[in-house]
Amino acid sequence: MNFGTRDHLDEKNGHLTIGGADVIDLTQEYGTPLYVIDEGRIRSNYRRFAAAFPDADIYYAAKANGNLAVLRVLAQEGAGADVFSDGELYAALLAGILPDRILFNGNSKTDAELRMACETGVRVSVDSLEELKNLSRIASEDNKEVEIAFRVNPDVSPATHPKIATGLAQSKFGIPHDKVLACYEEALSLEGVRPVGIHCHIGSQILELSPFAEMMIRMMDLVEGLKNKLKLELDFVDIGSGLGIPYTGTAPTPIDLANTVLPIFFERASALGIRPKLVLEPGRYIVGDTSLLLCTVNTVKEAYSTFVGVDAGFNLLLRPTMYDSYHEVIVANKLDKTSDHTYTIAGPICESGDILARDRRLPRVEKGDLIAVLDTGAYGFAMSSQYNGRTRASEVLVNEGEAELIRARESYGDLLMGQNIPPRLL
Numbered sequence: 001m002n003f004g005t006r007d008h009l010d011e012k013n014g015h016l017t018i019g020g021a022d023v024i025d026l027t028q029e030y031g032t033p034l035y036v037i038d039e040g041r042i043r044s045n046y047r048r049f050a051a052a053f054p055d056a057d058i059y060y061a062a063k064a065n066g067n068l069a070v071l072r073v074l075a076q077e078g079a080g081a082d083v084f085s086d087g088e089l090y091a092a093l094l095a096g097i098l099p100d101r102i103l104f105n106g107n108s109k110t111d112a113e114l115r116m117a118c119e120t121g122v123r124v125s126v127d128s129l130e131e132l133k134n135l136s137r138i139a140s141e142d143n144k145e146v147e148i149a150f151r152v153n154p155d156v157s158p159a160t161h162p163k164i165a166t167g168l169a170q171s172k173f174g175i176p177h178d179k180v181l182a183c184y185e186e187a188l189s190l191e192g193v194r195p196v197g198i199h200c201h202i203g204s205q206i207l208e209l210s211p212f213a214e215m216m217i218r219m220m221d222l223v224e225g226l227k228n229k230l231k232l233e234l235d236f237v238d239i240g241s242g243l244g245i246p247y248t249g250t251a252p253t254p255i256d257l258a259n260t261v262l263p264i265f266f267e268r269a270s271a272l273g274i275r276p277k278l279v280l281e282p283g284r285y286i287v288g289d290t291s292l293l294l295c296t297v298n299t300v301k302e303a304y305s306t307f308v309g310v311d312a313g314f315n316l317l318l319r320p321t322m323y324d325s326y327h328e329v330i331v332a333n334k335l336d337k338t339s340d341h342t343y344t345i346a347g348p349i350c351e352s353g354d355i356l357a358r359d360r361r362l363p364r365v366e367k368g369d370l371i372a373v374l375d376t377g378a379y380g381f382a383m384s385s386q387y388n389g390r391t392r393a394s395e396v397l398v399n400e401g402e403a404e405l406i407r408a409r410e411s412y413g414d415l416l417m418g419q420n421i422p423p424r425l426l
């Protein structure tokens with residue numbers, strides 16, 4: 001079986017293995033549906049990315065996979081974090097990521113979130129002039145000075161699913177690039193905020209390099225404008241991320257991305273006589289291919305298609321339903337059998353859109369077989385829900401063949417947590 005670039009996957013006696021662990025053994029111990037994450041692969045992905053950008057800071061995008069153990073592994077590797085909410089900030093700090101290596105992003109932060117940013121000493125990516133004024137007020141009340149960047153909308157259109165392109169002119173994120181200088185000017189006049197960086201992120205799962213070059217040029221134009229017009233020399237330029245991974249086919253590597261953006265970054269910075277730090281915020285590249293979603297076949301039904309009904313659907317992996325995303329699917333207990341049947345893999349949710357994979361060539365599938373959905377480490381569990389009264393899956397971390405539970409399967413109690421029937425209804 002050809003696993004492409006996924007060195008952590010292998011075959012043993014017809015079974016799929018991940019990080020040296022047989023997935024059949026894992027499901028016998030932990031049941032299904034089950035998310036399995038390979039620690040070695042998280043570390044090697046991080047190191048590969050960091051090695052491509054030796055002078056940069058890498059802020060892992062915690063939204064991709066916010067499991068505490070995953071954050072802890074990345075903290076050990078030296079990653080900072082891009083957080084998008086108070087909850088992500090709380091988890092990142094708990095995992096040991098240092099506050100001065102955290103950027104608090106978000107287009108609609110609450111006052112409480114801004115206060116939390118002030119209190120914990122993280123930097124804030126400010127998304128609007130109104131947020132700037134609000135943050136200045138909150139920080140001044142607390143006698144704090146917060147280091148900020150502005151989130152720029154660079155108006156760059158990458159070829160990706162429209163729901164995950166974030167740098168288009170019409171996107172909700174950031175400040176139009178032609179209005180950014182005025183925001184810095186305002187920030188320089190306010191108390192409690194100190195502009196030290198500039199930030200953007202053009203989208204996710206981007207497979208071509210030219211939008212990154214376009215974005216880098218636009219960002220350095222702004223850095224130049226800040227230096228020449230406002231005499232402001234920034235400490236960092238954060239270009240977000242968006243590097244795609246090969247769910248199918250091929251994808252550019254971190255080195256390709258580095259070769260695209262670094263020459264522009266260094267040439268423009270040295271022409272200005274400044275040395276800002278480059279910051280990147282990869283999520284998908286670090287964790288995307290590290291994980292499998294394992295599910296059991298409940299039924300095989302001959303209908304319009306031949307539907308394989310499994311015990312995980314868009315409650316646990318929303319991507320195929322939300323973005324028509326392709327995820328490779330394997331019959332994990334039949335790797336030695338020929339793929340001579342065509343199946344559509346359907347989840348158990350009461351919605352026609354609950355299809356994990358369509359018309360895939362697989363070996364003959366029967367009730368009880370184990371289906372592995374590949375590359376589910378980014379935006380998999382992170383986007384899960386309890387829809388249809390389904391408990392969320394457990395997660396295990398595999399390290400050199402040994403598995404440890406890093407999130408327990410939810411109980412019915414978890415489903416009802418915090419709910420109560422008002423006494424008058426009893």
Ligand code: LLP
Pocket residue numbers: 061063064082105164166200201203204205240241242243281282283284285319323378379
């Ligand atoms: N920085 C910012 C400000 C972001 O908004 C994101 C992702 C990232 C970094 C990380 O981007 P990445 O390296 O993972 O491409 N749920 C969608 C993806 C949403 C991405 C949201 N922002 C999906 O499943 O494809």
